[in-house]
Amino acid sequence: MTLQTNPSKTIPLVDIRGLRKRYGTNEVLKGIDLQIERREVVCIIGKSGSGKSTLLRCINGLEEFQEGVLTVHGQALKINDPHAMRELRQNVGMIFQSFNLFPHLTVGQNVMLAPMLVKALPKAEARRRAEQLLARVGLAEKFDHRPEQLSGGQQQRVAIARALAMDPEVLLCDEVTSALDPELVGEVLQVVEDLAEQGMTLMLVTHEMNFARKVSDRVVFMHQGKVHEMGPPEALFSRPKTPELQQFLSAL
Numbered sequence: 001m002t003l004q005t006n007p008s009k010t011i012p013l014v015d016i017r018g019l020r021k022r023y024g025t026n027e028v029l030k031g032i033d034l035q036i037e038r039r040e041v042v043c044i045i046g047k048s049g050s051g052k053s054t055l056l057r058c059i060n061g062l063e064e065f066q067e068g069v070l071t072v073h074g075q076a077l078k079i080n081d082p083h084a085m086r087e088l089r090q091n092v093g094m095i096f097q098s099f100n101l102f103p104h105l106t107v108g109q110n111v112m113l114a115p116m117l118v119k120a121l122p123k124a125e126a127r128r129r130a131e132q133l134l135a136r137v138g139l140a141e142k143f144d145h146r147p148e149q150l151s152g153g154q155q156q157r158v159a160i161a162r163a164l165a166m167d168p169e170v171l172l173c174d175e176v177t178s179a180l181d182p183e184l185v186g187e188v189l190q191v192v193e194d195l196a197e198q199g200m201t202l203m204l205v206t207h208e209m210n211f212a213r214k215v216s217d218r219v220v221f222m223h224q225g226k227v228h229e230m231g232p233p234e235a236l237f238s239r240p241k242t243p244e245l246q247q248f249l250s251a252l
């Protein structure tokens, strides 16, 4: 009898091995090894300049890297292969600090655009999906509004709906509340928390430590371009092992 294995059970959704990235002579990622399982919520923390954003940008192909292997859903990221990169971008959603909505389109059109252009989804279907997603982020009634008529928190929730419209396997969030007024942070974090509870695989770069503690399955502390320490949030925040993490946490 041959033993059948289920590849989706054995291969991490995101698999990063020996990743090195340089800007000129400045090595920003110095050999990252990190595996993210399906449905896992991983928060990445660390000082400014430790390479957190660069790591996320490598995962969705926005940045080239010089060494290492990065696979998503078992497919290796090949920056020079446009077909492979198109597939990757469908599997990996990303939300940035700035919302980057198209100002001349309505909220609904912003959410419908990529599925129609990239996935060739018929307009009626794209509309139905956009309506569902906007309802999911609590903005059903804003479908025909322009982005400028929305608060920053609402615009970020539209950006989340737009990323979800491509049905990504994993969603990368890069400091999604950093550009918001403090009173608008909570509504966006709540949407992200809901996604986590619904089983979305998430990688979040965040400075919101309470949030990281609450939603993460695992927290990764980056320091000088390396994964310096990682573990479950209780252990990492309450019993940091390295002086660098102790220092980082005590400076907050």
Ligand SMILES: Nc1ncnc2c1ncn2[C@@H]1O[C@H](COP(=O)(O)OP(=O)(O)OP(=O)(O)O)[C@@H](O)[C@H]1O
Pocket: 023, 028, 046, 047, 048, 049, 050, 051, 052, 053, 054, 055
């Ligand atoms: N496009 C670029 N060109 C040259 N250097 C860059 C570029 N982007 C980032 N860097 C450098 O790479 C290093 C890591 O930057 P990165 O933005 O990944 O850090 P970070 O941990 O996300 O910081 P922050 O918390 O401030 O966003 C920094 O030294 C930064 O100056």
